[in-house]
Amino acid sequence: MTTVRLTLPDGSHREVPRGGTARQVAESIGPGLARAALAARVNGEIRDLDRPIDSDASLAILTERDxxxxxxxRHSSAHVLATAVRELFPNAGIGFGPPIEDGFYYDFQVDRPFTPEDLERLEAKMAEVAARDFPFVREVVDRLEARRRFADDPLKLERIAELGDHETITVYTDGPFVDLCRGPHIPRTGRLKHFKLLHAAGAYWRGDEKRQMLQRIYGTAWFKKEDLDAYLHRLEEARKRDHRVLGKQLDLFSIQEVVGPGLIFWHPKGAMVKWLLTRAVEDDNLRSGYDLVYTPNITREELFKISGHLPLYEANQYPAMAAGHEEAEDVRYRVKPMNCPMHALIYKGQQRSYRDLPVRLSEVANVYRNERSGVLHGLLRVRGLSMDDAHIFCTPDQVEDEIFLCLDQVDRLVRQTFGFELDFEVSTRPPERLGDEATWDRAEVTLQRALERKNIPFRIDAGGGAFYGPKIDIKFRDSIGRLWQGPTIQLDFNLPDRFELEYTGPDNKPHRPAMIHRALYGTLERFTGNLIEHFAGAFPVWLAPEQVRVIPISDAQAEASGQLADRLKQAGFRVHVDARNETLNYRIREGEVHKVPYMAVIGQREAESDSLALRVRGAGKKQEVMTVDAFVERLGQEVRSRSMVP
RNA sequence: GCUGACGUAGCUCAAUUGGCAGAGCAGCUGAUUUGUAAUCAGCAGGUUAGGGGUUCGAUUCCCCUCGUCAGCUCCA
Incomplete structure (x- = not known):
């Protein structure tokens, strides 16, 4: 009898008969490991514990610690869910059921959508399936057999038809349920103990909105009860940092039903944050060699025909408006969804020499996009956007340097200033696009090479580019981990053609410039929303709408408090006095709840000594008494350096 | 846009099988003058998102519209 030699992670070796399993190895090492074993890593590939091993290999036994x-x-939990669904809804069609971050989902084709009561029943049924401790049994079948087994399930048949001829088709059985599945799985359903079904929602089959809508059930599963509880608690906590909740509590912004969804009212405090952010980016732009421009919010729609927005972007644009009084009736206007055509016109407005390039035009501009109603989301997805937009016109061989400049700005303004972790993605050509293939090839390569030269890791989002060019997208996570695109750097070799942009080269001949669209924050709306969640509403002092709240202990210090506030305002700080007829405790609490970075408490001692008792947000009772001058010095330093305090 | 859930005072939430719409906070008035996270009392606050229907009677049941939330699709 032949054996195979297995190398364990600690470098030791085990021999088992050819066709032996990882489970046997685990048993030979010890009963504890045998009980804990869930799967194996064989030559780097995760496999079922009971899958035979046919040749020498490296082997690691996986337990819940991995x-x-x-x-x-979670993948097995999805199968258990499907098992439960088939028990209660025998006719349900079975779609996809993958593990996802923190959980799993499964898509079903059912006669009616799942109700919350259905989820309770399914959860109970899942517990039952788990308790019966069915083994997950792997089986290799040929195409004919696979078709026979899933003959009554069109979704599965569609997937079988897509499998290549050389691919191994496997099915997994747990108790009464059989699924077409690549695996691997945990050994038995009994290992599933701590799980919860979270919600149900519609999801298009194969992610295609032209196809039928299936019903998706989301759930979460963990090895330990503490982990499940901690996860559910984390979801609750996340709700508290939701920018929509904080936006209301801190009176930052609102959305008014009479005006319409996706249109933001910036209240004084939110407007201050937005203004400070705008100043920061404009400041950085001017230092980085950009010029500032302002362009119209509406235009004859001819402009968007030239640019190609019509008809390619038309679904996202507001419909045309009738002509002004003195113009012919067939002249129609559009509100702008993007600034690029406007900036292209400024470029085109004069003869450009290669000596003038790059021309960098920046504008924090309001644009309006008719986003579909279901996608709107607080500040993170709106219809009226303030883009911190800019367009760079340069020679083809300046492109890479200009992309470096943009990446440096993003690093400085976004990563360093706010401590965001950045997540880079290169989005390539979409199905609906302008321009020829060779141009796209060149543009996509340019972006990837720029990131590689900067040693920035990135993913590829195939087909995710804009209609006019590929882009580098940079994403943030919101409070519950959803990704939102912030900064974006987009290459465009198409608009220069459509607007016939030119510069005169050293050869005294006309050349076509390249064009880069770029936004560092993305939009002020989304960026501010992300920032609110990032800081849980507690902005660092340079960004806080109210930096200092002066609190007199009693009426006797009201005048001194007013004078202190005036001095701080003269020094350029944002200050309010809370001299309301309330207890000190009440006013301190208000200041903390409203997340004011500093409270300056003025009692008799302080009033007499030109000092203040400083209470730092979040630091509790620990107060510091200091002179007013020392405080002004400290505050000024913190604001100038945009330091992340308190 | 699609699927589902939801919409009660400025905010957070109650209201039994269809039977007079309520509380806390915030607001206003008064008392209290406070040394680091909610002082006390009184007052006021509503076309129950909007419209239609069923009913003696609708916050409650049905239909339509608008909006919100979760997910899908789309996107900064």
Missing amino acids: SEALELL
Whole structure:
């Protein structure tokens, strides 16, 4: 009898008969490991514990301590969910059921959508399936057999038809349920103990909105009860930092039903944050060699025909408006969804020499996009956007340097200033696009090479580019982990053609410039929303709408408090006095709840000594008494350096 | 846009099988003059998102519209 030699992670070796399993190895090491074993990593590939091993290999036994095991648990949980669904809804069609971050989902084709009561029943049924401790059994089948087994399930048949001829088709059985699945799985359903079904929602089959809508059930699963509880608690906590909740509590912004969804009212405090952010980016732009421009909010729609926005972007634009009084009736206007055509016109307005390039035009501009109603989301997805937009016109061989400049700005203004972790993605050509293939090839390569030269890791989002060019997208996470695109750097070799932009080269001949669209924050709306969640509403002092709240202990210090506030205002700080007829405790609490960075408490001692008792946000009772001059010095330093305090 | 859930005072939430719409906070008035996270009392606050229907009677049941939330699709 032949054996295979297995190398364990500690470098030791085990021999098992050819066709032996990882489970046997685990058993030979010890009963504890045998009980804990969930799967195996064989030559780097995760496999079922009971899958035979046919040749010498490296082998690691996976237990719940391995992160891969959690993914397996969730994938198996999805199968258990499907098992439960088939028990209660025998006719349900079975779609996809993958593990996802923190959980899993499964898509079903059912006669009616799932109700919250259905989810309760399904959860109970899942517990039952888990308790019966069915083994997950892997089986290799040929195409004919696969078709036969899933003959009554068109969704599965569609997937079988897509599998290549050389691909191994496997099915997994747990108790009464059989699924077409690549695996691997945990050994038995009994390992599933701590799970919860979270919600149901519609989801298009194959992610295609032209196809039928299936019903998706989301759930979460963990090895330990503490982990499940901690996760559910984390979801609750996240709700508290939701920018829509904080926006109301801190009176930053509102959205008014009479005016319409996706249109933001910036209240005084939110407007201050937005203004400070705008100043910061304009400041950086001017220092980085950009010029500032302002362009119209509406235009004859001819402009968007030239640019190609019509008809390619028309679904996202507001419909045309009738002509002004003195113009012919067939002249129609559009509100602008983007600034690029406007900036292209400024470029085109004069003869440009290669000596003038790059021309960098920046504008924090309001644009309006008719986003579909279901996608709107607080500040993170709106219809009226303030873009910190800019367009760079340069020679083709300046492109890479200009992209470096943009990446440096993003690093300085976004990563360093706010401590955001950045997540880079290159989005390539979409199905609906302008321009020829060679141009797209060149543009996509340019972007990737720029990131590689900067040693910035990135992912590829195939087909995610704009209609006029590929882009580097940079994403943020919101309070519950959803990704939102912030900064974007987009290459465009198409608009220069459509507007026939030119510069005169050293050869005294006309050349076509390249064009880069770029936004550092993305939009002020989305960026501010992300910032609110990032700081949980507690802005660093340079960004806080109210930096200092002066609190007299009693009426006797009201005048001294007013004078202190005036001095601080003269020094350029944002200050309010809270001399309301309330207890000191009440006013301190208000200041903390409203997340004011500093409270300056003025009692008799302070009033007499030109000093203040400083209470720092979040630091509790620990107060510091200092002179007014010392405080002004400290505050000024913190604001100038945009330091992340308190 | 699609699927589902939801919409009660400025905010957070109650209201039994369809039977007079309520509380806390915020607001206003008064008392209190406070040394670091909610002083006390009184007053006021509503076309129950909007419209239609069923009913003796609708916050409650049905239909339509608008909006919000979650997900899908789309996107900064």
